[in-house]
Amino acid sequence: MKRLKLLLSFMKGNRLLYIGSIISIGLATLFSILSPLVLRLTVDSIIGDEPFDVPNWVSTLLSYIGNRDDLAQKLWVFGLAIVVFTLFRGLFLYYKGKWSAIASESIAKNIRERLYDHIQHLPYDYHVKVDTGDLLQRCTSDLETIRRFLAVQFVEIGRALFMLGFVTTVMVSLDIRMTLVAMAVIPIIFAFAVIFFMKVKRAFQLSDEAEASMSTVLQENLSGVRVVKAFGRQKYEIEKFDKKNREYRDLTYRLIRLLAAYWSSSDFICLLQIAAVLVVGVYWASIGRITLGTLLVFITYEGMLLWPVRQMGRILTDMGKALVSLERIQQILDEPIEKHEKHENKPEIKGNLEFKNVYFGYDKDSPVLKNITFKVEKGQTVAILGKTGSGKSSLVHLLARLYDYQRGSIKIDGVELKNIDKKWIRQNVGLVLQEPFLYSKTLRENIAISKPIDKESEVIEAAKAAAIHDSILEFEKGYNTPVGERGVTLSGGQKQRIAIARTIINNYPILIFDDSLSAVDTETDSKIRRTLKERNKDATTFIISHRVSTLAEADLILVLDKGRLVQKGTHDELIEQDGLYRNIWTIQSSLEKDYKYKIS
Structure with a gap:
């Protein structure tokens, strides 16, 4: 029901086109069943001597042409009628195809736009965890599955219902006993289609997920091709892709085998049904129970009737695929977007910052930052040093509200950070990643x-x-x-x-360099920092680095260890203290001296 509501929401603005398509397929079906009736009239009552068994308005219309003998001399009239009915049928089929194609393309566009818009507003944490290949597969392959179903099979449901209704009504009016013979296996075929639908739905889901997994491997390999080349991992990557490719192939083969089993079995049952109509019909026609024209109508209608009923298997198959794809798209749309509270405002950002007893963790039970407290004045440069995993990047990510802290307080120019609009704060905080x-x-x-x-x-x-x-x-x-x-x-x-x-x-009034000077030499590092200081005198700057020479000129140095702020102060203050900063300073200074000595 939830997926149906989602599909209906996507169809908004295109429902009239689908209604037009369904009406068109209904009219096309109507004209298709009229041609056999014209043939029956011609064989039984014009060429043969059976009494006219037609509505009064048809008798009146035929009387304008002439009596039975005149009509026998003008058989081209009935041929023309069949041609006209066929032309009208073709015309309405054209409009059915046109309107359903326009509607399905428009719906696919709506889905793409809604997906893209939703993905853009998902939190940073979601994008960090999600597999890009799987996400792309849902936005392309799954969406295309839905579009194909809406373009073809969705309207075919209407065709099958119209055909079943119209043909059954006409056949019952002609001969109830022959109708029972003609309809004998239709419930069996329909039940067979439903059972098949239940099996193929799961098979398609497994195939779809395998394709997504294969796409993820391909995307990762293409994105990391330099790493693959650098470490000579081509053989390993080929084997990994080959494994996923085989899994996808095997699951798709299973799906194909199910489809083959259904079509061959349904073909056999349909051919048995046609044979039954032909044998019984010929026998009854030979003993005069039904007319030859009626036999021709039933044989023609049987082919018309069995095809859409048999087609229900394909319709249900594609519907199963579409429902699986809808569910996968629904999973993305169910992901909560970043919340924007009503009380969030857009104050002027100058760059005064205050952290007070801040706690944060990606998992609430495992804090990454613990009891962080410090204060920064506008225009100051803050350097952050710490071991890998000490929480340096997590701390600056809080400033851009990529994540929100669980406890404590972060104030920017006296305003609580959680009360500032996320988009606004990101327009005022410049973040350069490593x-x-x-x-x-x-x-x-x-x-x-x-x-x-x-x-x-x-x-x-x-x-x-x-x-x-x-x-x-x-x-x-x-x-x-x-x-x-x-x-x-x-x-x-x-x-x-x-x-x-x-x-x-x-x-930006606040700049953050998350180890983003690590790939430049010391001289270029110094030049960039000096130029930035001259260019953005009033900007509050955060620099994460492992180079003490980069950190030494900062107004405030923060030293993190296991999520705790273990030291803070200026360079001169920290080298006088026993701790991590002085240890790193001593090591790096010693290495630099040894290097200069060897050069000289």
Whole structure:
């Protein structure tokens, strides 16, 4: 029921087209059953001597042409009638196909837009955990399954019902006993289709999930192709993909075998039904129980009737696939989007920050940050140092509200962070990650992607501040140089500097560098920090780094260990204290001295 409601919501704005398609298929069905009746009239009452067994309005119409002898001389009239009925049938089938195709494409567009919009508003935590390949498969293959069902089989349900209703009514009016013979196996075929539907639905779900798993492996391999090449993992990756590919093939073979079993069995039952009608009909016609024209009608109608009833298996199969696909899409739409509370506001962000007894954990029972307390004034630079897994990135992610803290308080310019609109805070907090994502666009477009601008000078100034301008000019096309997917044509340091330029072009009041200077040399690191300080004097800056030389110039240094703030202060203060900071400073200074000694 839930999936049906979802489908109906997607059909909003296109229901009239489907109603038109169903009416068209009904009229096409009506004209298709009229042709055999014309043939029966011609054989029994025009060529033969049976009395006219037609409605009064048809008798009146025929009287205008002439009596029986005149009609016998004008058989072309009945041929013309069959041609006209066939033309009308074709016309309505055309409109059925046209309107259902337009409606299904429009619905597919609605689903894509709704899915894309919903995915864009899902929390950061969802995107971190979800398999991209599986998500893509749901947004493409599953959506296409729904579109095909709506374009073809959905309207075919109406055709089957119309055909069953019209043909049964006419056959009963002609001969009730012959109708019973003609309808004998239809309940069996229908029951067989329902049983088949229950089996094929599960088979398709397994095949669909296997395809999603295979797509995930393919997506990961293509995204990490440099890692695969670097470690010579081609054989392992091929074997991993081959395993998923075989699983998908085997499950799809099972689905195909079920389909083959259904079609061959239903074909056999349908042929038996046609044979029964033919044998019984010929016998009854030979002894005069039914007329020859009636026999021709029943033989023709039997083919018309059995095809849509047999088609119910395909309809139910595709419906089963569509329901599975709808369920997979429903699972995405059921994911809660980021909440925007009514009390959230958009204060002016200057950069004064205060953390007070802050606790946070991805799992509420396992806190990553514990009792974090510190204060930062506008324009200060804050450096964060700590071992891997100590909570450095988690701390700065809280500032951008990628996650919300469970306990404690974070205030920006005196306003509780949880009370500030998420979109607004992200427009005022610039975050540069250690592994930046670059789009398959030009360098200029990547730098200006977060701030559509017309002035070339702003792009160049940002590039200079990020110490990437000279490197860009060395490329043949300069700022118009296309960047490969995920920036594969650039070095790690170049990608980081492009990401820095993309961030600082917005002049954010709060800047966060999450180990995003790790791939540049010490001299370039120092130059970038110095330029940023001159460019954004009033910006509050957070720098996560393992380089003590980078941290030393900060106004405040925070040292994290196992989620706790174990040290804080300036460089001079911390090297006087026994702790993690002084230990790292001592090690790095010693290594630097040894290196300089060896060079000299």
